[in-house]
Amino acid sequence: xxxxxxxxxxxxxxxxxxxxxxxxxxxxxxxxxxxxxxxxxxxxxxxxxxxxxxxxxxxxxxxxxxxxxxx
Amino acid sequence: xxxxxxxxxxxxxxxxxxxxxxxxxxxxxxxxxxxxxxxxxxxxxxxxxxxxxxxxxxxxxxxxxxxxxxxxxxxxxxxxxxxxxxxxxxxxxxxxxxxxxxxxxxxxxxxxxxxxxxxxxxxxxxxxxxxxxxxxxxxxxxxxxxxxx
Numbered sequence: 001x002x003x004x005x006x007x008x009x010x011x012x013x014x015x016x017x018x019x020x021x022x023x024x025x026x027x028x029x030x031x032x033x034x035x036x037x038x039x040x041x042x043x044x045x046x047x048x049x050x051x052x053x054x055x056x057x058x059x060x061x062x063x064x065x066x067x068x069x070x071x
Numbered sequence: 072x073x074x075x076x077x078x079x080x081x082x083x084x085x086x087x088x089x090x091x092x093x094x095x096x097x098x099x100x101x102x103x104x105x106x107x108x109x110x111x112x113x114x115x116x117x118x119x120x121x122x123x124x125x126x127x128x129x130x131x132x133x134x135x136x137x138x139x140x141x142x143x144x145x146x147x148x149x150x151x152x153x154x155x156x157x158x159x160x161x162x163x164x165x166x167x168x169x170x171x172x173x174x175x176x177x178x179x180x181x182x183x184x185x186x187x188x189x190x191x192x193x194x195x196x197x198x199x200x201x202x203x204x205x206x207x208x209x210x211x212x213x214x215x216x217x218x219x220x
Contacts, residue, residue, distance in 0.1 A: 020144075021140075021144070024144055024147070025144065025148050025149070025150070026144055026145055026148045026150070026151060028150070028151075029148055029149070029150040029151070032150060038150050040149070041149050043149075044149055
């Protein structure tokens with residue numbers, strides 16, 4: 001899943017270390033989320049969303065699937 | 072740092088030193104075991120005392136607070152927890168495989184007459200019991216967790 005965490009963090013002039021400390025995770029976790037290697041849990045995604053003051057779907061880009069689509 | 076760390080270090084190192092002295096001067100079949108246990112208590116005990124001395128110094132108070140905070144973050148970090156769980160799973164599977172291979176190896180060594188029959192049988196029985204218990208424990212814990220969540 002793609003995300004805009006790095007872009008939003010940099011826009012607030014925060015380094016990974018400070019951002020990680022603010023949302024109470026390790027710096028490596030922030031790095032993995034930004035690189036797309038790790039998808040955060042719903043709880044952490046909401047924490048990040050609260051931190052940036054943006055809706056979750058504006059930070060984490062999810063390609064929606066149409067379940068009504070005929071196969 | 073809590074005072075209990077100091078007491079833990081003191082008791083552990085004193086007991087360790089006592090066991091080493093006892094192991095050296097009291098000639099029994101378990102002397103080497105006493106020395107081993109003594110070393111295992113003395114080492115961590117001394118480290119604990121050194122840590123207590125270092126982190127209770129006023130000039131280290133801020134660094135210690137930061138370290139504690141980072142420790143708490145690392146302990147609760149969801150990615151690190153996931154990695155711990157996953158590495159535990161790999162280690163569990165690897166352990167089961169190693170156990171199975173060891174059983175076969177010892178059986179083979181016994182059949183070839185390289186290892187004494189009684190000793191090999193004992194090792195094979197022990198490893199087989201260990202393998203079964205590990206498997207059952209894994210299965211039981213999974214079912215218990217499955218009911219819980």
